[in-house]
Amino acid sequence: MDTMRDRFAPTMTRLLDENPRVAVVLAEIGVAAFDDAAWRRHPDRLINVGIREQLLIGAGAGLALTGMRPVIHTFASFLVERPFEQVKLDLGHQGVGAVLVSAAASFDWPAGGYTHMAPGDVAVLDTLDGWTVHVPGHPDEAETLLRHAVAAGDDKVYVRLSVQSNAAPLPVDGARFHTVREGRSGVVLAVGPTLDATLAATEGLDVTVLYGTTVRPFDSAALRAATERAGTDVVLVEPYLAGTSTGFANDALSDVPHRVLGLGVGRRELRRYGTVEEHVVAHGLDAGSLRERISRFLAGARVPSGV
Template sequence: MTTDDPRTRFPETALALVDDDPTTVIVYAEIAGQWFGRDAITRPDRVVNVGIREQLLVDVAAGMALAGAFPIAHTFAPFLVERAYEQIKLGFGHQDVDGLLVSTGGSVDMASMGRTHQTVADVALVAAVPGFSVHVPGTADEVDQLMRLAHRERGRHYIRVTAQQNSRSFDVSTPALHVARPGSGALVIVAVGPVLDATLAAAERISTATDLDPTVLYTATVRPFDGAGLRRLSGPVPDVVLVEPYLAGTSSHEVADALRDRPHRLLGLGFRREEPRRYGTPEDHIAAAGLDARGIERSVTDFASAQRTAAASRSA
């Protein structure tokens, strides 16, 4: 029975892939034992628990890839990416082997557990390793789609699974941008993964309160980024707002490169670099970062107003 929680859909799909393909293995670091523990006992050659040793986790997965297996490596995002970054860079990138890294607990999913369990830099870090595709699914169905896509196509993939999710799924079998809300194309908001619902709510508020008509585009894949789609769906001189559920500006250079020959303004929204010193619920942290509907509405409105003020000053 499938679930609607992205965090539990991941192990369901992972075990299904192991069942379907004798070359697929799961490597995990204690975390997720409630899903994989029985299989680690009954088929230890296919489901491997390395204990709380994340660097070993990645090295074992890369070694299995060198031996011809397709590994699915999993633990919490700060441990999988930040703690084991050198192993990702060398074991997978330098050795040029295939595999799927799947994290949970990204950004502020585990905010109350403190700084050790938070990361907003994981996407930027993995994207810096050559050859990685990076996916940020917004629903459980998109998690399943992207895992099966990575397994089918092989290559190197990072899938970021979080508790926050959208109310609607898209066909994410390609990295194409989807039109979630049609608009004029003069103001384009690109929502990545689980921030879509908040972005759509913000866009409706903006449309009601102003004469702006935002176009909202959605993607669950940021590497590769659909630059051609952005060009096609934007106006000749667009304002672009990029809303990412991790470090602000992580994909800003992708947008800038796509529009490099077209006059445009760009605003990157996301979590800031400053470390939060007060801990609350994930929703508290999302609101503090301005990634709830009101925060996005405020940032986008201020961004658009600044352009109008500057234009009025130039014409005065």
């Protein structure tokens, strides 16, 4: 199966052909994925600024000020963290929108080391106002959500691509959480590529499983409705920093007694390269670890969010 990132250049090439507002801005990463024909057809709307991430955001914001719909792409650590001031000011302060499309997720390229990991990207964007955040769990979902993002007027949208993927896509609409399994003894929200492991972890447990690929705005109504049927013990399983969405879940249930456990990538830096699968296990996001932690929480035990 191809990866989410494999879909990026073909999808954006079609959107460049279809929509004269669209521009793609790259910082060397991903340049080779666009074929020569795309570069010849769109020399003014397919742009490589080189390894200059602050300029990457600034150039995209400049295009947005002229009425274009810029799609800006590089690794998450170079897209959100390194040029954060430009994301904050060139886009947010100037009141213009863009689509930021990341690769490498939290630890998709372990050999690249911590410089190429970004488990805190969604938490960083949460310090800013007005961002929509999509976290697809399958290449088909990534293509759908890319099209949603480009079509979203002039909004600020972040699309988080990963090599981690669920085995099969689900219908996504760029807005709501979807109920995958119903139960009566708690609610588990699985975000993006964590769904397969979460379903395996909760097999035989009497819990409702929600699936989220659009996490900002947070679908409080769906979570609230699920807890009315299944009770107010809530577990969030996110492929980025553990606890990133616990505040949103708490706000959704602020008027009722509830408990929330946020599972995700731990804060401790893992300095051995290893493999993606080894990092998943080390952060407790494999099916066995998730089952143990979710079961303990639902039984009333205290469970640390990070590993």
